[in-house]
Amino acid sequence: MSSEILGPLRMHVEVERWPLVAPFRIAGYSFEFFDLLLITLEKDGQIGRGEAAGVHYRNDKPDSMRRQLEMLRADIEVGISRDSVQRMLPPGGARNALDCAVWDLEAKLSGRPAWEIAGLELPRPIVTTFTCGADSPQQMATAACRYTQARAIKLKLTGEQIDAARVREVRAARQDVWLAVDANQGFTRSSFEQLLPVLVEARVELVEQPFPVGQEALLKGFQSPIPIAADESVQCLADMPALVGCFDVVNIKLDKCGGFTEGVAMARAARELGLKAMVGNMIGTSLGMAPAHLIGQMCTVVDLDGPVFLRTDRSPRVEYSEGLIACPSGLWG
Template sequence: MTTAFTLSHRRDAMAFREPFRISGYLFESMPAVVATISDGEAAGRGEAAGVYYLGDDPDHIERELEKYRARVEAGIERNELRDLMPPGGARNALDCALWELESLRKNTPVWKLAGGAPPKPLVTTFTLPAEDPAEILRRLGDLPTLKAVKLKLEGNLASDSERVRVVRAARPDAWLAVDANQGYGGDDLDGLVAMLVREKVLLLEQPVRRGQEALLDNWRSPIPLAADESIQDLVELEAQHDRFQVLNIKLDKCGGLTEALMMAERARQLGMKVMVGNMAGATLSTAPAFILAQVCDIVDLDGPWFVADDPLAASLYADGEIMVPARLWGAG
């Protein structure tokens, strides 16, 4: 017999410690919605910021939550939720809330429900904004101890080359990736990757705009290409996988941990490496992504570090690694 649920939600401001610039955007915050599903005895939580470049903001997330409230409160399973709702922030918040609720009702941690091993600390990247070189170096100095860096580009080869050069000179020991955030056109790709090879950059994320992936046809990069904006869910993975070597999975994009785990498995079958990222977000949104991170090749879960009012953030990071204790979410 299906148990009735109660759904509630709130909005959190998620102000950043400092403004953060990427190609085409300057963020001072990334507000999120926290959904809670209760069965009267236990309550599961999920946090989502949505996907800003698709119009999936907190207003949209809250409308979606209200749209599906009756169905959720009638009692719903995660597989039913995935069939009912489209990918995006609202489904992510509900899906993660259902994972935690199930873990509490069964007294079983989420990692075990997901068929995994006990989570362990993992090396994570820390991200630098697309600022001028002096500001980038200042921000680099303010980051915690790190082993891996991801640098945002702005789409101008000359200025981006200088950004990459100063970061590599400052941290010749670090694993280094760059994220173009859709900033480049086809004519600039050869020059871009030639520069990246010189600076020993090991990953290029999302060089071209979503919808313009055909620019990558018949072009092979000497370093791996990661899809972010270009692949949101399982359907787009099937359509676009042959243009990329790495898949960056974000729970806000694909609509929750349920689909994220399915995407990771399918990407492996397709010969891709798997990466996990986040749309900024505090500890609550990072915890389910950390479950996915256990089966990923590359981890980019630095979101909580940049949130101004997350009291748990500093405790998650040590020696360039992230560890999200199960007691913070989905402990069973």
């Protein structure tokens, strides 16, 4: 993936507020809206766009991301490349938005799609999970049934006693779907061990981030009959070697790792380390899902349902049909 310098160019950065259809709850947080950073880079009449939500639990928020980019405005506008983006900013939302905008602009200027530049295969529609926020068991089962087209569903759990009923109710309502649970660091070793037989009985296929960051050693030698995915425990490529022996799957999110460039590198590194790759999202419009969709071509689990929680979306938008996500041409890259 050779990287050419694009410049001079003009940059525009703004923070947009996107209301949710309904409040969304995970362990430790509840959301009614999300602020997203949008960056556009313009050169020779072509515009490249990148979007980022940041990482809320690391205090990486759109306003601070905008300040990071504004401090680099002169350096960016004189001319940048995908390689220089990696040196300008650390992993996080600001680099994600800038990196994705550079990829999008390069694709448009060169007439070559981003997947081809990255050395990936022609993208195809892929199965994505659809997420049920932590709620009462009955409400979560109802939410799961609303995803009539879903082939895969992920449940947000909290480490509370009610988690078992949540899983049972959803499985009873949706016998047909692949099922995963996401603790968002909410379990203790005891609560996980108590819940595990319920998860096995309910045919749960993946447990995401059971323990808090810093407690990964609890998984050393832990014989789980269900694969365990790292989310908060892995932010970027440098974190991956430490996952071996604790986790089976690595959840790649562009807001965490800092963009499409590192996301592709992480998916490739997962194979080398004997891990499976998953791609997810913090939240976002279709613009945020599009580069992640390309990484999803290399993953065994795809969790790119962010836009379904928003009252509105960008145009053009990703297409959800029969439990699959597909990206139309012209959206990104």
